[in-house]
Amino acid sequence: MSIKHHLDALKRRFERNERILDPVFRVHEFSDPADQEIVGFFSAALAYGRVASFLRTIDSLLVMMGPSPAAFVRRFDPARDAFGIVTLKHRWTRGIDLVALMWILRRMIEKSGSLEEFFLEAYRSEAKDVTSALESFSLRALSLDHDFVYGSEKRTGVLYFFPRPSKGSGCKRLNLFLRWMVRQDGIDLGIWRRVDAAKLIVPLDTHVARVSQCLRLTKYKSPGWAMALDITNSLRKLDPSDPVKYDFTLCHLGMLEKCGFERPHRDTRCPLRGLCQPRFRRRR
Numbered sequence: 001m002s003i004k005h006h007l008d009a010l011k012r013r014f015e016r017n018e019r020i021l022d023p024v025f026r027v028h029e030f031s032d033p034a035d036q037e038i039v040g041f042f043s044a045a046l047a048y049g050r051v052a053s054f055l056r057t058i059d060s061l062l063v064m065m066g067p068s069p070a071a072f073v074r075r076f077d078p079a080r081d082a083f084g085i086v087t088l089k090h091r092w093t094r095g096i097d098l099v100a101l102m103w104i105l106r107r108m109i110e111k112s113g114s115l116e117e118f119f120l121e122a123y124r125s126e127a128k129d130v131t132s133a134l135e136s137f138s139l140r141a142l143s144l145d146h147d148f149v150y151g152s153e154k155r156t157g158v159l160y161f162f163p164r165p166s167k168g169s170g171c172k173r174l175n176l177f178l179r180w181m182v183r184q185d186g187i188d189l190g191i192w193r194r195v196d197a198a199k200l201i202v203p204l205d206t207h208v209a210r211v212s213q214c215l216r217l218t219k220y221k222s223p224g225w226a227m228a229l230d231i232t233n234s235l236r237k238l239d240p241s242d243p244v245k246y247d248f249t250l251c252h253l254g255m256l257e258k259c260g261f262e263r264p265h266r267d268t269r270c271p272l273r274g275l276c277q278p279r280f281r282r283r284r
Contacts, residue, residue, distance in 0.1 A: 004238045011249045023043040032068070045173055061098065074106060100149040118136050122140070206223070210254050214272070
């Protein structure tokens with residue numbers, strides 16, 4: 001049985017599993033595409049570390065933003081509206097970083113009308129993938145004036161929201177946001193209709209990297225943009241029109257700790273047993 005057959009079966013199974021925790025389901029709580037864009041960006045931006053931890057931060061932020069997050073961002077005034085937000089913290093992301101991000105998103109909407117339109121300014125349908133569009137998106141976002149938000153404080157926190165492929169970053173959270181916005185199935189919303197799903201890059205995290213190494217989907221050992229491209233190219237052979245369709249499956253397979261990567265005694269629990277070829281560490 002092929003890898004594609006197994007991944008398709010696992011994809012159907014994971015999509016039906018209501019107990020799976022994933023930030024994309026926070027986006028599904030909103031019906032207005034403008035709200036979905038904003039909630040999606042914040043949810044993807046905070047999606048690192050322990051799931052329960054970042055979901056609590058997302059939920060706290062959504063409460064502060066009220067019933068229409070998009071309306072909140074459009075009228076956001078740091079001097080008036082930042083009071084509760086600055087108290088939030090998720091690992092190395094401070095509340096002041098979220099205030100700066102909210103101001104940047106407001107400026108994007110003022111400039112282009114929506115986050116989609118801001119992204120499309122550098123998107124080219126003839127390009128092989130979204131690499132150059134992501135690079136431009138981050139550069140242009142950080143060029144929008146936000147230094148006043150920080151005052152004398154360091155502004156390094158906001159840089160973390162806008163990584164760049166040219167710097168070697170896997171850009172996991174930006175690619176995750178794009179996956180949610182562009183693809184459409186039982187998980188992803190597909191509200192951005194002018195970006196081709198075939199151009200997307202897999203949102204690379206430790207779980208996707210580990211399972212992909214097991215399945216020999218990549219030759220790289222260290223996570224980064226090169227590995228993300230390599231895995232995407234391998235997945236493109238399984239589905240050229242939608243290579244990142246298996247991201248949700250690969251990620252949650254790793255999160256459930258059923259992958260036997262470098263742990264042969266746990267291989268019997270792995271749904272992909274017999275297909276994976278883990279490189280076991282030699283004992284000294």
